[in-house]
Amino acid sequence: MRERIKGKTLIARDEGDDANGVLIKLYGEETNGVISIIEQPFEPGFLLPPHVHENDVWLYVLEGEMHARVGEKVVKATPGSWVLKPRRIPHTMWNAGPAPARIIELYTPGGFELFFKDFGERLRQGPVGLDELNRLGEPHGIRFFDHWIPDLKATYNLRLIGE
Secondary structure, three states, X not given: OOOOOOOOOOOOOOOOEEEOXXXXXXXXXXXXXXXXXXXXXXXXXXXXXXXXXXXXXXXXXEEOOEEEEEOOEEEEEOOOOEEEEOOOOOXXXXXXXXXXXEEEEEEEOOOOXXXXXXXXXXXXXXXXXXXXXXXXXXXXXXXXXXXXXXXXXXXXXXXXXXX
């Protein structure tokens, strides 16, 4: 018989642990490692550095518009849209729209949310470069890279966090 998931029954709109702007809505440990959920704002022009990891990610757009590159495919997602970012496939996302965006991400298996806690704590001290991101990401199985960044910044008029 499967062990019952011990997660929450209700997660209110503003509920969650704040990791420097990212709300951790559900921890993997609350679901026996099955899933974790975060809510994240994205300012216009913000580019998340491209990366790869061992979790599947479902991105749901609540407000605004988001672009994502998953492997070689680029998509634009508007409110109500879902984007799958499969494990082991390099991906990134950005807000090229004129207004702030807000997204929900579901991670399977759970545990990826712990990176946001570490990153949020470090970000409070100041900007974080790619080397530092990789140091923070390593314990969580995340590897960041920069070879898409120049093209994406030029094409969509973007900036990385801390720029």
